[in-house]
Amino acid sequence: MARTFNRNARxxxxxxxxxxxxxxxxxxxxxxxxxxxxxxxxxxxxPLLIIKIQWDTGESLEFVQDWPVEDKFGNPLTECxxxxxxxxxxxxxxxxxxxxxxxxLFQPIRTAISVAALDTDAMLAQAQK
Amino acid sequence: MAFRSANSGFTTSANSxxxxxxTGTVQTDVVVVACSQDTNGGTITLPTxxxxxxxxxxxxxxxxxxxxxxxxKVETGTPPANYTFTTTGSQTKSCGVMTFSGIDNATPxxxxxxxxxxxxxxxxxxxxxxxxxxxxxxxxxxxYYAVDWDSTNAETHAQPSGWDERIDIHSGGFAGLGAxxxxxxxxxxxxxxxxxxxxxxxxxxxxxxxxxxxxAGGATIGGPVLAGRAVSLGRIFGGSTLQ
Numbered sequence: 001m002a003r004t005f006n007r008n009a010r011x012x013x014x015x016x017x018x019x020x021x022x023x024x025x026x027x028x029x030x031x032x033x034x035x036x037x038x039x040x041x042x043x044x045x046x047p048l049l050i051i052k053i054q055w056d057t058g059e060s061l062e063f064v065q066d067w068p069v070e071d072k073f074g075n076p077l078t079e080c081x082x083x084x085x086x087x088x089x090x091x092x093x094x095x096x097x098x099x100x101x102x103x104x105l106f107q108p109i110r111t112a113i114s115v116a117a118l119d120t121d122a123m124l125a126q127a128q129k
Numbered sequence: 130m131a132f133r134s135a136n137s138g139f140t141t142s143a144n145s146x147x148x149x150x151x152t153g154t155v156q157t158d159v160v161v162v163a164c165s166q167d168t169n170g171g172t173i174t175l176p177t178x179x180x181x182x183x184x185x186x187x188x189x190x191x192x193x194x195x196x197x198x199x200x201x202k203v204e205t206g207t208p209p210a211n212y213t214f215t216t217t218g219s220q221t222k223s224c225g226v227m228t229f230s231g232i233d234n235a236t237p238x239x240x241x242x243x244x245x246x247x248x249x250x251x252x253x254x255x256x257x258x259x260x261x262x263x264x265x266x267x268x269x270x271x272x273y274y275a276v277d278w279d280s281t282n283a284e285t286h287a288q289p290s291g292w293d294e295r296i297d298i299h300s301g302g303f304a305g306l307g308a309x310x311x312x313x314x315x316x317x318x319x320x321x322x323x324x325x326x327x328x329x330x331x332x333x334x335x336x337x338x339x340x341x342x343x344x345a346g347g348a349t350i351g352g353p354v355l356a357g358r359a360v361s362l363g364r365i366f367g368g369s370t371l372q
Contacts (some may be wrong), residue, residue: 032299051143058152059136062211063143065219070142072169072220081141087151088135088295094152120299123283 004116009040011110018102019054025117027086027093035082035101036114039069043107050106053084056098060084132269132310133158135295137225139305146224147211154208159232159341163199164214164224165275167303171217173198176226177209182337184243189333195277195304197335199243203234223298223306229269232341239264239340249279251331256323258289258336263313265343271295271310273337274323278303280330287324313340 022033033053042048046066054060061084069077087094101115134151154160164173173186179200186198214224242259256274263270272292278284286307288294296308307323318338325334 031297053138058149060147060149060211061136061138062145062147063138063140064145064147065142066144069219072167072218077142077219079141080143081139082143083139083298085137085139085296085298087137089153090132090134092293094134120283121285 004114007113009038009110009112011108012105013108014105016102016104019100020102021098021100022115022117023098025097027096029119030086030096030117031120032083032085032118033099033101034116034118037080038112039076039078039080040110042067042069042109044068045107047106048109050104051082052102053082054100054102055084055087055096057087057094057096059087131230132293132295133228133230135225135227135308137223137296137298137306139223139298139300141221142219144219145213145215146222147213148224148226149211150208151226151228154204154228156204156206156208157234158204158208158228158230159201159237160204160212161199161201161227161229161271161339162212162225163197163273163306163308163337164222165304165306165335166196166216166220166222168194168196168218168220171220174215175200176212176214178202182241182243182339184245187243187245187335189245189247189277195275197275199273199337201237203237221300221303223300223304225273225296225298225306225308227271227295227308227310229341231344233344236342239268239342241337241339244336246336247333249331249333252325252327254325254332254334256325256334256336258321258338260318260320261338261340262317263315263340266314267312268343269310269341270313270318271308271339271341272321272323273306273308274325274335275304275306276325276327276334277332278327278330279332280327282328282330284325284327287326289321289323
């Protein structure tokens with residue numbers, strides 16, 4: 001089952017946020033850390049923001065979000081999704097137990113935030129039953 | 130020589146993804162990267178100093194299409210903090226980085242093929258690879274694969290039978306990415322397939338197959354098998370507790 005944190009939409013000024021910790025999970029019950037941001041009349045400027053997801057094992061991913069925020073047909077997106085997969089090593093998945101999420105806003109934005117540690121394999125297995 | 134580690138991620142919208150060097154990556158390692166993008170045009174720029182594999186980038190379709198790019202580099206110095214993938218357009222994409230130790234730095238690539246299968250087939254989609262000839266016993270062989278689904282339903286990948294899964298990005302239909310590795314004897318790889326699954330959908334696929342040349346006297350690096358333990362998610366965002 002997905003374990004999530006949700007925060008309703010609010011205004012955020014430009015600046016640095018975090019790092020905020022996510023801890024006490026394992027490679028056995030987590031495949032992905034996922035961050036979702038709602039797009040609420042974001043300013044038309046680039047770059048908009050950077051989201052960084054850092055594992056306690058050292059690996060990280062940074063997502064650089066520019067304007068416009070749209071799908072491949074040019075339709076505006078109402079939500080941005082960023083995911084970091086649990087890294088793999090020779091013996092399988094790396095033994096993660098925690099991580100952090102941080103953000104840098106280059107423009108003030110309004111957004112709702114959802115963060116989840118997901119067991120995507122279990123979710124897919126359930127969906128395919 | 131051996132697979133060392135992998136790091137990967139996905140976004141619906143970011144223009145650039147900085148994938149950190151997998152922990153443990155060192156000078157002389159060979160880095161193999163790939164990016165799958167749901168696109169209606171535009172380009173994928175692979176990380177600095179990466180050489181594209183033959184056939185990369187490749188595209189399926191012209192309108193509701195998908196693009197795949199992959200390449201490699203030898204780390205001749207201290208590995209960078211990040212491998213940066215940049216695309217034009219804020220479109221769905223997955224990016225992966227795998228590193229290998231004990232590879233011949235002068236001629237890292239033994240053989241490679243990139244199969245672009247434009248035939249849309251229903252899920253589960255068989256991802257076909259074009260066979261290659263492995264030049265030496267015990268060479269590492271890696272595969273990257275991606276399916277051009279026409280759905281936003283959740284997807285997953287199954288690696289070739291007997292291979293070790295290294296990346297399996299569940300994209301929500303568009304632009305996922307899978308990767309796996311194995312070790313093979315000299316000779317043809319024969320028929321190799323992976324599988325993509327996405328309910329109520331169909332699509333074409335990309336299948337990249339690469340054999341790496343081992344360095345003379347290359348060491349094999351393996352990690353301990355670490356047991357997981359059942360726990361719960363803890364605190365986030367300044368102390369708020371996740372339930």
